[in-house]
Amino acid sequence: MLLALTTGPMAAGIIAYVLGHYSKKARDFFADAVTLLEIGLLIYLSVKFMGGSDVSFYAPDLCGLGISLTLDGFRVIYGIVGAFMWLCTTVFSREYMAHYPRTNRYYMFFLMTLGATVGVFLSADLFTTFLFFEIMSFTSYTWVAHDETKEALRAAETYIAVAVIGGMVLLMGLFLLYSITGTLSIDMLPSILGIARQVDPSAGVRLYAAGACMLVGFGAKAGMFPLHIWLPKAHPVAPAPASALLSGILTKSGIFGVLVISCGMFTYDPAWGFLILILGVITMFGGALLGIFSINIKRTLACSSMSQIGFILTGIGMQGLLGSQNCLAVRGTILHMVNHSLIKLVLFMAAGVIYMNLHELDLNKIRGFGRGKILLTAAFLTGGLSISGIPGFSGYVSKTLLHESIVEYMHEAGEAAGTFRFIEAVFLFTGGMTLAYMLKIFVAVFVEKPEDLSGHGDGSSVRFSGQEPQEPDGRTVPMSGGSAAALSLSAAALLILGFGPYRFMDRIAEMSIPFMHGSGFRENVNYFAFSNIKGGLISIALGLFMYFVFIRKLLMVDGKYIDAWPGWLDVEDLIYRPLLQYIIPFLLAFVLRIFDRMTDHIVSLTERTLLKEVEPRRPLLFGNAFTHALGIFMNRIVLLLNKTVRRKEPKQINYEEKLAFSLETIVKTSRLTSRSVSFGLMMFSFGCMFTLVYLMVVLLLHVG
Numbered sequence: 001m002l003l004a005l006t007t008g009p010m011a012a013g014i015i016a017y018v019l020g021h022y023s024k025k026a027r028d029f030f031a032d033a034v035t036l037l038e039i040g041l042l043i044y045l046s047v048k049f050m051g052g053s054d055v056s057f058y059a060p061d062l063c064g065l066g067i068s069l070t071l072d073g074f075r076v077i078y079g080i081v082g083a084f085m086w087l088c089t090t091v092f093s094r095e096y097m098a099h100y101p102r103t104n105r106y107y108m109f110f111l112m113t114l115g116a117t118v119g120v121f122l123s124a125d126l127f128t129t130f131l132f133f134e135i136m137s138f139t140s141y142t143w144v145a146h147d148e149t150k151e152a153l154r155a156a157e158t159y160i161a162v163a164v165i166g167g168m169v170l171l172m173g174l175f176l177l178y179s180i181t182g183t184l185s186i187d188m189l190p191s192i193l194g195i196a197r198q199v200d201p202s203a204g205v206r207l208y209a210a211g212a213c214m215l216v217g218f219g220a221k222a223g224m225f226p227l228h229i230w231l232p233k234a235h236p237v238a239p240a241p242a243s244a245l246l247s248g249i250l251t252k253s254g255i256f257g258v259l260v261i262s263c264g265m266f267t268y269d270p271a272w273g274f275l276i277l278i279l280g281v282i283t284m285f286g287g288a289l290l291g292i293f294s295i296n297i298k299r300t301l302a303c304s305s306m307s308q309i310g311f312i313l314t315g316i317g318m319q320g321l322l323g324s325q326n327c328l329a330v331r332g333t334i335l336h337m338v339n340h341s342l343i344k345l346v347l348f349m350a351a352g353v354i355y356m357n358l359h360e361l362d363l364n365k366i367r368g369f370g371r372g373k374i375l376l377t378a379a380f381l382t383g384g385l386s387i388s389g390i391p392g393f394s395g396y397v398s399k400t401l402l403h404e405s406i407v408e409y410m411h412e413a414g415e416a417a418g419t420f421r422f423i424e425a426v427f428l429f430t431g432g433m434t435l436a437y438m439l440k441i442f443v444a445v446f447v448e449k450p451e452d453l454s455g456h457g458d459g460s461s462v463r464f465s466g467q468e469p470q471e472p473d474g475r476t477v478p479m480s481g482g483s484a485a486a487l488s489l490s491a492a493a494l495l496i497l498g499f500g501p502y503r504f505m506d507r508i509a510e511m512s513i514p515f516m517h518g519s520g521f522r523e524n525v526n527y528f529a530f531s532n533i534k535g536g537l538i539s540i541a542l543g544l545f546m547y548f549v550f551i552r553k554l555l556m557v558d559g560k561y562i563d564a565w566p567g568w569l570d571v572e573d574l575i576y577r578p579l580l581q582y583i584i585p586f587l588l589a590f591v592l593r594i595f596d597r598m599t600d601h602i603v604s605l606t607e608r609t610l611l612k613e614v615e616p617r618r619p620l621l622f623g624n625a626f627t628h629a630l631g632i633f634m635n636r637i638v639l640l641l642n643k644t645v646r647r648k649e650p651k652q653i654n655y656e657e658k659l660a661f662s663l664e665t666i667v668k669t670s671r672l673t674s675r676s677v678s679f680g681l682m683m684f685s686f687g688c689m690f691t692l693v694y695l696m697v698v699l700l701l702h703v704g
Contacts, residue, residue, distance in 0.1 A: 001045060002057040002069040005079075006119035006132065009034055013111035020104035028094045031107050035090045038114065039083035046076040056124065065184065067131065068124040073511030074334070078121045078256070081338055082249045084493070085345050086114045088486040089241035092349050095480045096241055096356050102146065106239070109142040113245070120253045126174055126184040126214075126260065130167075133253060137163035137221070140250060143242035144234045152237040159230045162220045166227065170217020170257075176210035177265070189264045190517065211261050211272065218261070222254025223306045224313060225283040232290060235302035236361060240352025243298060247305040248344040252337055255312055259333075262316050263516045273320020277423070280317050284310025285426055288433035292551065293565035295363045297351050297445070300437055301344065304387065307430060308340045311402060314427065318405040319518065328408060328525070330518030331509035332401030338508060339386060339394045339497070345490045346383035350376060353479045353487070354445065363441065363561045368450030373478050377446050379491040384442055386494050388435040388543065389536050394498040396536055397505055397527055403427060403535045404525075428539050435543025440551050444561065501527055627663050631656025 012034040020027035049055045055071040071079070093110070097103050116139055119132030141163070145156035178184055180203050181192045196203045220227040231251075235243045258276070266272035287307030294300040315333030319326040351361070353376055360366050370376050386395035406427060410420040479487070497504050502524065513519075526532065555564055634655035642650035 001041065002055065002071070002122055003059075005038065005041060005045075005122065006069070006115045009038060009111045009115035009118070013108040013115075016111055017104045017108035020107060024103065027104070027107060031090050031093075031111060032087075034111055035083065035087040035114065038118070039080065039087055042076075042079045042083050042118075045071060046080065049076060058124075065125070065127045067128045068185070069119070069122040069128065070124040071122065072515055073513075074515035075121055077334070077338065077508055077511060078252065079118060081341050082114075082117055082121060082252075085245060085249050085341060085490075088345060088349070088490050089244050091482050091486040092352065093239070093241045095483045096239060096352050100146070100239065102148075105142060106146060109139045110242070113139040113143075113250075117249060117253060121256060123186075125186055126177070129186075129257065129260070130170060130174060133170075133217075133221070133257070134163075134167050136250065136253060137167060140242075140246065143238045143246065146239055146242070147237060149237070155230070155233040155237045159234045162227060162230045166217040166220030168217075169213050173210045173213030173215075173217065176206060176213065180206055180210065186260055186264055189260075190267050193265060207265065208272075211265055214261050215258065218254045218257030219279070220254065222251050222258060222313075223283070223287075223309045224254070224258075224279055225286055225306075225310070228283065228287070228306050231287075231306050232294075232299055232302045235305070235348075236296055236298040240298070240348050240355060243302070243351075244345050244348035247302065247348060248341040251305060251309055252341060255309070255316075255337060258313070258316060259516060262320055263518075266320060267517050268320060268323040268326075270321050270323070273317045275317070276313055276320065277317025280310045280313025280315075281423055281426055282310070283307070283313060284430050285433075286310070288430045288437070290565070291437040292433055292440075292546070293555070293563065294437070295561040295563050296361045297354065297363060297366065297441055298348070298361050300441060301347050301351060304434065304437065305340070305344060307434065308336070308343075308387065310430075311399065311427075312336050312340070314423075315402045315405065318402070318409060319516065321409050322405060324519050325408075326405070327519045328401050329405040330513060330516050331506075331525075332398050332405055333516070334509050334512040335505050336395075336398035336402060339398050339494075342490060342494050342497070343383045343387045343395065346379055346487065346494060347387070349483075349487050349490065350380040350383070353483065357478050363444040367444045367448045369478075370446035371449070373446075375484055375488065376478055379487045380442065380446065382491045382494050384438040386498060388438050389431050389539055390435075391528065391533055391536055392498060394494055394501070394505065397498070397501045399431060399539075400527055400532050400536060401525065404532060407535075428535060429542055431536075431539030432542025432546055435540060436546040436551060439543065439547045440561070627656070627659040631659045634659075 012030070016027050016031055016034075019030055045055050049071045057069040058066060059068075060066040090110070093106075097106060100106070113136055116132045116136035120129055120136060123129040123132060137160070141156055141160045144159045145152055174184060180196055181189065183189075183192060193203075193207065197207075216227070220230075223231040231247075235246060238246060262269075262272060262276055284307050287303045287305070287310055291300050291303035291307060294303055312333055315329050315336060318329035319333065322329055354366050354369055355361060358366050358369060370380070382393070386393040389396045389399040403424070406420060406424050410417055410424065413420050506524070555562055631654075635653075638651065638653055638655070
């Protein structure tokens with residue numbers, strides 16, 4: 001049944017594509033049914049697991065190393081979270097995608113990505129993780145490119161480039177890891193690596209190399225700095241339901257991999273933990289800074305995702321530093337993962353409601369749209385308050401745990417205490433920036449009045465698009481009943497978590513401890529004690545100051561929001577594209593050209609010096625037996641023709657000499673060619689082609 005959770009939605013995607021050519025309504029309901037069945041099956045299997053049954057699947061030798069899937073506490077949580085998000089976005093897509101072209105393609109890859117993503121979270125070994133991870137990257141590429149505009153195709157190009165390069169580096173890391181352990185089983189890694197370090201002291205260096213390669217691959221999907229470049233560009237151009245999934249669940253597939261590396265390969269390793277912590281702090285602060293300057297609502301939410309991924313990475317880093325006392329960090333990490341997934345589901349669907357009514361994302365053009373729209377306001381406010389860490393909402397709980405893990409380690413850091421005081425300050429300041437940019441969106445959309453285009457000064461004549469659906473009594477509503485239900489359900493899930501931290505959130509955290517190899521709960525945290533709430537209050541004060549002083553005074557001109565971020569300060573255009581498109585190809589071509597020419601010159605010089613005697617100064621009169629016999633035969637034919645047909649104009653040609661000379665030329669050319677780098681590369685390419693054909697034949701025979 002676990003395999004059905006992955007292959008079922010993939011097959012359903014093809015069925016939805018075909019069905020859509022006959023009835024779009026039937027296709028939409030079919031997609032709803034698939035996602036509903038997915039979450040129902042996951043809940044059923046989760047109940048079996050929690051009842052003590054072993055829920056796993058293993059297909060040996062499939063794809064070489066076999067495919068294995070399993071359920072544990074962490075996988076139960078993220079399997080259900082992912083399926084819930086897909087259910088809500090599928091229902092929301094019915095209205096959002098109604099006027100989009102190419103919706104059959106959208107639904108096909110939408111469902112295929114569901115199967116691949118569930119496969120990542122249920123994978124029991126890293127080979128299975130990699131397999132579904134790459135499928136997920138390619139199927140989700142179509143989300144970013146869906147509009148096929150210039151901006152969408154460029155963003156999709158960035159997305160797939162990061163995914164492919166990250167995937168190849170990840171594969172290199174898996175090769176290195178397998179050479180050390182002989183297995184890629186996630187559960188077996190800690191014990192096997194412990195033995196490997198004792199038997200071979202040099203294994204530690206190779207293990208760090210493998211971990212670094214794998215971190216590049218998983219970090220790229222997570223949106224970790226400096227591989228975050230796809231996040232701010234992919235989300236604004238992708239359809240809102242896809243943006244919710246890209247931000248809320250696909251980034252967590254990368255975090256899943258980082259957790260496997262950090263908690264399985266480098267359990268309680270302070271050096272690795274500090275590396276993840278530093279990358280997390282930079283990602284956290286950088287994303288929030290970009291969000292402060294952004295005036296595009298979906299881009300702001302994308303930058304926010306980058307920042308929240310930084311919070312999660314900070315928690316993973318603190319797990320390594322705290323070692324066996326990492327209870328707070330473990331709880332904060334998993335809870336912020338779940339919170340961020342559900343928060344971005346709410347916020348991106350709310351942004352989708354705005355876009356499908358106005359077809360605009362600029363804050364200056366959508367300002368005031370949410371005034372009087374109670375459900376939309378309540379849903380967005382729930383997500384905004386939660387992600388800002390306001391006490392009483394779910395985001396406050398996870399951020400408090402992450403903050404307290406930093407404070408806990410600060411007392412044990414000794415001489416490094418100053419460094420961790422700085423990290424704590426950045427953590428609180430970033431929390432303040434989160435509140436500032438969320439407050440900017442909320443005030444612009446739900447508080448401020450829209451631009452008055454009539455010149456009357458009251459704004460009453462402003463009508464946004466005239467495309468809002470209408471109730472029977474003529475009142476306009478911003479969304480259909482299905483979209484309202486999806487938005488309400490996702491916001492309700494956030495409220496339930498926030499209002500029941502001890503009943504629900506602590507239980508979620510407890511279920512994840514075995515996967516993260518964390519320490520058990522020593523005692524319940526009093527989330528609302530003043531010592532814990534103090535950090536949240538500091539962030540709130542900083543956020544209000546940044547909003548009223550920095551955003552309102554410096555980032556607004558004549559009542560309009562301005563994008564003051566320098567256009568040239570784009571990491572992709574400044575570094576990555578020039579590096580990959582020009583600098584690296586030029587350097588590689590230059591070096592390879594030198595080696596190619598050097599090899600040819602060495603061969604030529606050797607033949608002119610050491611092998612000088614084998615090269616004749618005049619053409620050979622006689623070659624081998626074949627050229628000798630053939631030459632004599634052709635000479636006699638020429639002699640016969642000269643005495644008969646060509647008696648008046650005879651030709652004097654010595655074919656024996658000519659054939660011998662041609663043979664020598666061919667041998668010499670072949671010898672030079674076979675010794676050149678170009679020939680070696682050509683032979684290598686043929687070898688790769690034949691190997692690929694062989695693997696495909698073997699796979700087809702195996703499947704058959």
